[in-house]
Amino acid sequence: MHFALLYANNYLRDEPLLVTVGDDLVGELQPGCQVLFSPVNNTRRSVIGYVTEITDPPQPNQPEGIITDILNSGKPVLTPITLQLSIWIADYYMTHPIEAINAILPAPLKTKVSETVELTDFQLTAGNNRKVVSTSLRKEILKLLQQRKKLTVKQLENQLGKQNLYRTLIEMERGGLVTLKKAFKVAKPKTKTAYRFRQPYMQQELLRAPRQAAAVKQLHALETSWGFPEQLGITTGIARELVKKGIFEPIKVETGTEFSTEFSESKKTIKHLTDSQQRVLNSLLSGFRSGSFATYLLHGITGSGKTIIYIELLKEVLSAGKTAIVLVPEISLTPQTASRFRQYFGNDIQILHSAMNNQEKYNAWQKLRSGKAKIALGARSTVFAPLQNVGAIIVDEEHDMAYKQDRTPRYNGRDTAVMRAKLEGALCVLGSATPSFESFYNAKSKKYSLLTLPERVDGATMPSIKLIPMRENRKVSFSISEVLYEEIKKRLERNEQVILLQNRRGFAGSLLCLDCGEIPTCKHCNIPMVYHAATRQLRCHYCGHTVFYLEQCPHCSSANILYKSSGTERIEEELHKLFPEEKILRMDVDTTGVKGAHAMILNDFHEKKARILLGTQMVAKGLDFPDVTLVGVLMADIGLNIPDFRAGERLFALLMQVAGRAGRSKIPGEVYLQTYNTDNDVFSFLLRGSYEKYYHLDMQARKALQYPPYAKLVSCEFSSTEEDIAQKASEEFAEALKPHLHSATFLVLGPAPAGIARIRGRYRYQVLLKLPGKKISADFLKKMRYSLMSKYSRNNLSITIDVDPQSMM
Numbered sequence: 001m002h003f004a005l006l007y008a009n010n011y012l013r014d015e016p017l018l019v020t021v022g023d024d025l026v027g028e029l030q031p032g033c034q035v036l037f038s039p040v041n042n043t044r045r046s047v048i049g050y051v052t053e054i055t056d057p058p059q060p061n062q063p064e065g066i067i068t069d070i071l072n073s074g075k076p077v078l079t080p081i082t083l084q085l086s087i088w089i090a091d092y093y094m095t096h097p098i099e100a101i102n103a104i105l106p107a108p109l110k111t112k113v114s115e116t117v118e119l120t121d122f123q124l125t126a127g128n129n130r131k132v133v134s135t136s137l138r139k140e141i142l143k144l145l146q147q148r149k150k151l152t153v154k155q156l157e158n159q160l161g162k163q164n165l166y167r168t169l170i171e172m173e174r175g176g177l178v179t180l181k182k183a184f185k186v187a188k189p190k191t192k193t194a195y196r197f198r199q200p201y202m203q204q205e206l207l208r209a210p211r212q213a214a215a216v217k218q219l220h221a222l223e224t225s226w227g228f229p230e231q232l233g234i235t236t237g238i239a240r241e242l243v244k245k246g247i248f249e250p251i252k253v254e255t256g257t258e259f260s261t262e263f264s265e266s267k268k269t270i271k272h273l274t275d276s277q278q279r280v281l282n283s284l285l286s287g288f289r290s291g292s293f294a295t296y297l298l299h300g301i302t303g304s305g306k307t308i309i310y311i312e313l314l315k316e317v318l319s320a321g322k323t324a325i326v327l328v329p330e331i332s333l334t335p336q337t338a339s340r341f342r343q344y345f346g347n348d349i350q351i352l353h354s355a356m357n358n359q360e361k362y363n364a365w366q367k368l369r370s371g372k373a374k375i376a377l378g379a380r381s382t383v384f385a386p387l388q389n390v391g392a393i394i395v396d397e398e399h400d401m402a403y404k405q406d407r408t409p410r411y412n413g414r415d416t417a418v419m420r421a422k423l424e425g426a427l428c429v430l431g432s433a434t435p436s437f438e439s440f441y442n443a444k445s446k447k448y449s450l451l452t453l454p455e456r457v458d459g460a461t462m463p464s465i466k467l468i469p470m471r472e473n474r475k476v477s478f479s480i481s482e483v484l485y486e487e488i489k490k491r492l493e494r495n496e497q498v499i500l501l502q503n504r505r506g507f508a509g510s511l512l513c514l515d516c517g518e519i520p521t522c523k524h525c526n527i528p529m530v531y532h533a534a535t536r537q538l539r540c541h542y543c544g545h546t547v548f549y550l551e552q553c554p555h556c557s558s559a560n561i562l563y564k565s566s567g568t569e570r571i572e573e574e575l576h577k578l579f580p581e582e583k584i585l586r587m588d589v590d591t592t593g594v595k596g597a598h599a600m601i602l603n604d605f606h607e608k609k610a611r612i613l614l615g616t617q618m619v620a621k622g623l624d625f626p627d628v629t630l631v632g633v634l635m636a637d638i639g640l641n642i643p644d645f646r647a648g649e650r651l652f653a654l655l656m657q658v659a660g661r662a663g664r665s666k667i668p669g670e671v672y673l674q675t676y677n678t679d680n681d682v683f684s685f686l687l688r689g690s691y692e693k694y695y696h697l698d699m700q701a702r703k704a705l706q707y708p709p710y711a712k713l714v715s716c717e718f719s720s721t722e723e724d725i726a727q728k729a730s731e732e733f734a735e736a737l738k739p740h741l742h743s744a745t746f747l748v749l750g751p752a753p754a755g756i757a758r759i760r761g762r763y764r765y766q767v768l769l770k771l772p773g774k775k776i777s778a779d780f781l782k783k784m785r786y787s788l789m790s791k792y793s794r795n796n797l798s799i800t801i802d803v804d805p806q807s808m809m
């Protein structure tokens, strides 16, 4: 008898299951293989599992089932290193190994979609290779395939009345007779009807119906050549009227955000690296050549030319016969970076993004697994790319919050990258103009090697930053000061470009009644709702709940409403009034909901089809446009009010990043921040351009209060549809913890209702653990979790443990 250890779906355990291996599979099976196994007591059920070890001789335990087949052509789906990584994730982030494995593998690999079998050309032309076709079973299979060309494994099994054919098929594949692969039904992309002008728009067209006229005007103003009825402020009925009149025509537009490679930029040849770039590259290259694990933090100011250093490093990695991983925060937001890498590496690079369909994802994964592509570039989960022999892992914009996954397993892609590099014996490079304070601390304490690029390339200088105190300055519109207005005007006169940032949409558009003080809040989520003028609706940004809004207080009917801070949409209107001739590009969640929208907006800006780009945080990320000479932040204080100890760090980074979009070539840039509280430390250090001084200041506060990096945080969330259960469970948890931890080395905060006390009808309580001594037994926490969950299983209790939480709302 032969045995193996495996983790299986639906078995939420920390220890692997012991199973027997069918005799015919011995020799095929390797650690990392995806298999089907049948539990002892239910041989008809088959569950997908992942083998971690082949053990022989047997252990004293009773086997819990038998492996009946191997999937994925018998090739392991986990490399020895991604297998180790899954165990590390499970341990560090306090989840189960099977959950970590399921996070590592892309969806199409985990589906029950049966693999299909096809004859190869070789088989059709070269005649039969006697050795391989010798058994009658194989002959039967070939005969069936000759009739039907392509069959799923299941169909073959049914037709032949046999089970577990994989083993045989794998051998036939090896003999070159058939190929096995998964084929997915490609779902038709979702589309929605939009409208565009049938003929080029002509001003003289007189429309008496005011709504139709407004819609025509609105469509003219949009950055896209088409618009959905709600963007045009009309019903589908009115849109059809316009179609009848021959003014509009309907088109189908694909919805869903998708990365588009349509961002086109001609390849820039960089003749030689600057001295600083060369110095940094040399350090990285010698680190790489030494062949051992090391982590570098590349602190290069905005516009210092980090991308080309990554590219030069990767060239060396590939020529040494190794592979590499590049992580970016959100791929749709950085089409420019992705396209630059592609220009250099062509087919050697595989870009991964969440909007690929299953077939594309599956193909991309196989390409990396087989070594046909040597570089994987993508967001967070790309850290799990099935590459072997990884020589370098690059984490661009390493400070970005998007690296943290906000569902189980709650891993941080950046930290996982460092761990994977360690397991691979590879080089890890974390790059940013505003490193996370944790990473900077690690560099200061010599855990990482610090490399700096202190100046911009090509003689460009850092932009100058100025504050506009809003209380003392005249405004030309609700959200724009006279000073900023004049500066924008100056840039337009010189045909330069402007980027305007309005921070965070969740806070923009909030309402307050100046008569009764009412703030409309979502009845499900207990958070303020946001006003959307286009649809005249209030919307909850957590659960999507909407209500109609008539620009008056729902409580006392007063029309005296304060729009606490304006959303990008409202600012766009103000800009239209101030600069009626100017085309304005707006980039926020509303304008980027359709396929390729980010790239489209950025392309337009790149080609100078518009000179003003207005947006949320999206406009702060990595954009590199030489003609941008002015950056304006409309309410620079927003962001400081988030209940989070990292609020200062985050706002500092955001403002520094957005400021860094200005003056990236010969013409110097200027940055204006409209503020309400000019005394804040964030602003004073920003004016001095002193990232490091602000870091030291913030570190003092963190040290005093024992926040990371001085302590490790673990946040435990208790939620239930019954409020008292969530509260009771969290109290019991906190009580049970106390005797096990010594007050010198830990702190338990709470329980308290979470920042957002209710989401989708569930009440949430939080217990926050600060662990200066770093370690708490994961086993202990997990056991408490299980026992509480089973105690309150009838009350719908769920407990989420978040290690190193990034946001505690």
Ligand SMILES: Nc1ncnc2c1ncn2[C@@H]1O[C@H](COP(=O)(O)OP(=O)(O)OP(=O)(O)O)[C@@H](O)[C@H]1O
Pocket (backbone or CB within 6 Å): 268, 270, 271, 272, 273, 274, 277, 300, 301, 302, 303, 304, 305, 306, 307, 308, 432, 433, 457, 458, 622, 623, 624, 660
């Ligand atoms: N040695 C060089 N000579 C001339 N131009 C260069 C050189 N190195 C980089 N550049 C150009 O400088 C610009 C800025 O480079 P890059 O976008 O890599 O900056 P970055 O460090 O990533 O900045 P940010 O952190 O703001 O995104 C790019 O247009 C790039 O092509």
Ligand SMILES: [Zn+2]
Pocket (backbone or CB within 6 Å): 522, 523, 524, 525, 526, 540, 541, 542, 543, 544, 545, 760
């Ligand atoms: Zn809601």
